[in-house]
Amino acid sequence: VILAHTxxxxxxxxxxxxxxxxxxxxxxxxxxxxxxxxxxxxxxxTNSTIYVSTGVRGDTINNLxxxxxxxxxQAEDKLIATFAAVVxxxxxxxxxxxxxxxxxxxxxxxxxxxRGFQSYFYPWFWAKEYATLPDxxxxxxEERAYQERxxxxxxxxxxxxxRSQTC
Numbered sequence: 001v002i003l004a005h006t007x008x009x010x011x012x013x014x015x016x017x018x019x020x021x022x023x024x025x026x027x028x029x030x031x032x033x034x035x036x037x038x039x040x041x042x043x044x045x046t047n048s049t050i051y052v053s054t055g056v057r058g059d060t061i062n063n064l065x066x067x068x069x070x071x072x073x074q075a076e077d078k079l080i081a082t083f084a085a086v087v088x089x090x091x092x093x094x095x096x097x098x099x100x101x102x103x104x105x106x107x108x109x110x111x112x113x114x115r116g117f118q119s120y121f122y123p124w125f126w127a128k129e130y131a132t133l134p135d136x137x138x139x140x141x142e143e144r145a146y147q148e149r150x151x152x153x154x155x156x157x158x159x160x161x162x163r164s165q166t167c
Contacts, residue, residue, distance in 0.1 A: 001061045002052040003082055005068040013067060014039045014052045056082045064092045069108070070099035092117070123150070124160070131155035132162060 002017075004010045021041060024030040034044040040051035055078055056064075064086050069075055086092055094117070096105055112119035124130055134154045139147070143157050152160075 001050075001056055001059070001064050001082075001085075003056060003064065003066045003072075003078065004052055004054055005072040007054060009067065010039055010052045010054060017041065017050060017052070054078075056085055059085045061086045062090050064090065066092070066094040066096075068096050069094050070096040070103065070105035075104045125150060125152045125156050130159045130163075132159045134158035137161065 002013050004013055018036075018041075021033070031043040031046060031048075033041045035042045039053065040049060042049045061082070064082065066072075066079070066082075069079075072078060083092065094108075098109075099105060108115065109119050109121075131153065132155060134157065137154075137158050139154070139157055143161070146152065147154070147157055
Protein backbone atom coordinates (compact mmCIF):
# COMPACT_ATOMS: atom_id res chain seq x y z
CA VAL A 1 0.00 0.00 0.00
CA ILE A 2 1.11 3.51 -0.76
CA LEU A 3 -0.56 6.15 1.38
CA ALA A 4 -0.69 9.44 -0.54
CA HIS A 5 -1.26 12.90 0.88
CA THR A 6 -3.80 14.06 -1.75
CA UNK A 7 -6.23 12.49 -4.21
CA UNK A 8 -4.20 14.00 -7.06
CA UNK A 9 -1.10 12.26 -5.74
CA UNK A 10 -2.95 8.92 -5.70
CA UNK A 11 -3.25 9.09 -9.48
CA UNK A 12 0.33 10.33 -10.01
CA UNK A 13 1.82 7.60 -7.81
CA UNK A 14 -0.29 4.88 -9.40
CA UNK A 15 0.92 5.97 -12.85
CA UNK A 16 4.46 5.29 -11.62
CA UNK A 17 3.42 1.81 -10.44
CA UNK A 18 1.75 1.08 -13.78
CA UNK A 19 4.78 2.29 -15.69
CA UNK A 20 7.07 0.04 -13.63
CA UNK A 21 4.72 -2.93 -14.18
CA UNK A 22 4.58 -2.28 -17.94
CA UNK A 23 8.40 -2.09 -18.05
CA UNK A 24 8.83 -5.45 -16.31
CA UNK A 25 12.14 -6.97 -17.47
CA UNK A 26 11.87 -9.31 -20.43
CA UNK A 27 12.89 -12.85 -19.62
CA UNK A 28 11.61 -12.64 -16.03
CA UNK A 29 8.28 -14.24 -15.15
CA UNK A 30 5.82 -11.34 -15.02
CA UNK A 31 2.87 -11.81 -12.66
CA UNK A 32 -0.45 -11.47 -14.47
CA UNK A 33 -2.75 -8.81 -13.07
CA UNK A 34 -6.23 -10.29 -12.64
CA UNK A 35 -7.67 -6.84 -12.29
CA UNK A 36 -6.35 -3.39 -12.87
CA UNK A 37 -8.38 -0.44 -11.61
CA UNK A 38 -7.53 3.25 -11.53
CA UNK A 39 -5.48 2.82 -8.35
CA UNK A 40 -5.00 -0.93 -7.78
CA UNK A 41 -3.39 -4.02 -9.31
CA UNK A 42 -4.35 -7.50 -8.06
CA UNK A 43 -2.26 -10.60 -8.78
CA UNK A 44 -4.34 -13.74 -8.19
CA UNK A 45 -1.48 -16.27 -8.42
CA THR A 46 0.31 -14.61 -5.48
CA ASN A 47 -2.85 -13.31 -3.79
CA SER A 48 -1.23 -9.89 -3.63
CA THR A 49 -2.36 -6.36 -4.31
CA ILE A 50 -0.63 -3.05 -4.74
CA TYR A 51 -2.68 0.10 -4.44
CA VAL A 52 -2.50 3.80 -3.66
CA SER A 53 -4.97 5.52 -1.35
CA THR A 54 -5.36 8.56 0.89
CA GLY A 55 -6.48 6.37 3.78
CA VAL A 56 -6.49 2.75 4.86
CA ARG A 57 -8.68 1.08 7.44
CA GLY A 58 -9.49 -2.55 8.10
CA ASP A 59 -7.00 -4.01 5.62
CA THR A 60 -4.01 -6.33 5.97
CA ILE A 61 -0.79 -4.66 4.90
CA ASN A 62 2.62 -6.29 4.55
CA ASN A 63 4.46 -3.30 3.06
CA LEU A 64 3.40 0.29 3.59
CA UNK A 65 4.90 3.38 2.00
CA UNK A 66 3.68 6.73 3.33
CA UNK A 67 4.33 9.53 0.86
CA UNK A 68 4.70 13.22 1.82
CA UNK A 69 3.64 12.80 5.44
CA UNK A 70 4.48 16.44 6.23
CA UNK A 71 1.70 17.56 3.86
CA UNK A 72 -0.96 15.04 4.88
CA UNK A 73 -4.09 16.43 6.51
CA GLN A 74 -5.03 14.68 9.77
CA ALA A 75 -1.73 12.80 9.50
CA GLU A 76 -1.70 11.45 13.04
CA ASP A 77 -5.21 10.00 12.79
CA LYS A 78 -4.47 8.45 9.39
CA LEU A 79 -1.25 6.86 10.65
CA ILE A 80 -2.95 5.36 13.70
CA ALA A 81 -5.58 3.67 11.52
CA THR A 82 -3.10 2.63 8.83
CA PHE A 83 -0.36 1.34 11.15
CA ALA A 84 -2.96 -0.85 12.84
CA ALA A 85 -3.43 -2.65 9.51
CA VAL A 86 0.29 -3.49 9.12
CA VAL A 87 1.01 -7.10 10.06
CA UNK A 88 3.63 -7.90 12.71
CA UNK A 89 6.96 -7.92 10.90
CA UNK A 90 5.55 -5.74 8.12
CA UNK A 91 7.64 -2.97 6.61
CA UNK A 92 6.75 0.70 6.98
CA UNK A 93 8.59 3.39 5.01
CA UNK A 94 7.81 7.08 5.34
CA UNK A 95 9.20 9.77 3.04
CA UNK A 96 8.52 13.45 2.92
CA UNK A 97 9.85 16.82 2.08
CA UNK A 98 10.07 18.90 5.25
CA UNK A 99 7.28 21.39 5.90
CA UNK A 100 8.43 23.68 8.67
CA UNK A 101 9.14 23.20 12.36
CA UNK A 102 6.88 22.18 15.24
CA UNK A 103 4.31 20.16 13.29
CA UNK A 104 3.40 16.46 13.40
CA UNK A 105 5.95 15.39 10.79
CA UNK A 106 8.74 17.40 12.42
CA UNK A 107 8.02 15.76 15.79
CA UNK A 108 7.62 12.30 14.22
CA UNK A 109 10.97 12.63 12.43
CA UNK A 110 12.81 13.77 15.56
CA UNK A 111 11.19 11.08 17.72
CA UNK A 112 11.68 8.33 15.13
CA UNK A 113 13.84 6.06 17.27
CA UNK A 114 11.39 6.27 20.18
CA ARG A 115 8.63 5.22 17.76
CA GLY A 116 10.63 2.27 16.42
CA PHE A 117 11.81 3.96 13.22
CA GLN A 118 15.18 4.96 11.82
CA SER A 119 15.31 8.48 10.40
CA TYR A 120 17.42 9.64 7.48
CA PHE A 121 17.88 13.15 6.17
CA TYR A 122 19.12 13.79 2.63
CA PRO A 123 19.89 17.47 2.01
CA TRP A 124 19.25 18.97 -1.41
CA PHE A 125 22.92 19.70 -2.00
CA TRP A 126 23.82 16.01 -2.10
CA ALA A 127 22.25 16.00 -5.57
CA LYS A 128 25.17 17.35 -7.60
CA GLU A 129 22.86 18.01 -10.57
CA TYR A 130 21.21 20.80 -8.53
CA ALA A 131 23.62 23.33 -9.96
CA THR A 132 23.59 26.11 -12.52
CA LEU A 133 26.08 28.67 -13.75
CA PRO A 134 26.44 31.54 -11.27
CA ASP A 135 26.89 34.15 -14.05
CA UNK A 136 27.19 37.56 -12.42
CA UNK A 137 25.58 36.57 -9.11
CA UNK A 138 26.79 38.45 -6.05
CA UNK A 139 26.25 36.07 -3.17
CA UNK A 140 25.09 37.44 0.17
CA UNK A 141 27.04 36.98 3.40
CA GLU A 142 24.34 34.52 4.48
CA GLU A 143 24.82 32.48 1.30
CA ARG A 144 28.60 32.50 1.75
CA ALA A 145 28.20 31.31 5.35
CA TYR A 146 25.90 28.52 4.10
CA GLN A 147 28.50 27.62 1.46
CA GLU A 148 31.26 27.41 4.04
CA ARG A 149 29.18 25.50 6.57
CA UNK A 150 27.93 22.83 4.13
CA UNK A 151 30.66 22.84 1.48
CA UNK A 152 28.37 23.66 -1.44
CA UNK A 153 29.74 25.07 -4.69
CA UNK A 154 28.88 28.44 -6.20
CA UNK A 155 26.95 26.55 -8.88
CA UNK A 156 24.84 24.94 -6.18
CA UNK A 157 24.28 28.30 -4.46
CA UNK A 158 23.15 29.74 -7.80
CA UNK A 159 20.71 26.86 -8.32
CA UNK A 160 19.33 27.27 -4.80
CA UNK A 161 18.85 30.99 -5.26
CA UNK A 162 17.01 30.44 -8.54
CA ARG A 163 14.79 27.84 -6.88
CA SER A 164 14.07 30.14 -3.95
CA GLN A 165 13.04 33.00 -6.21
CA THR A 166 10.46 30.87 -8.01
CA CYS A 167 8.75 29.60 -4.86
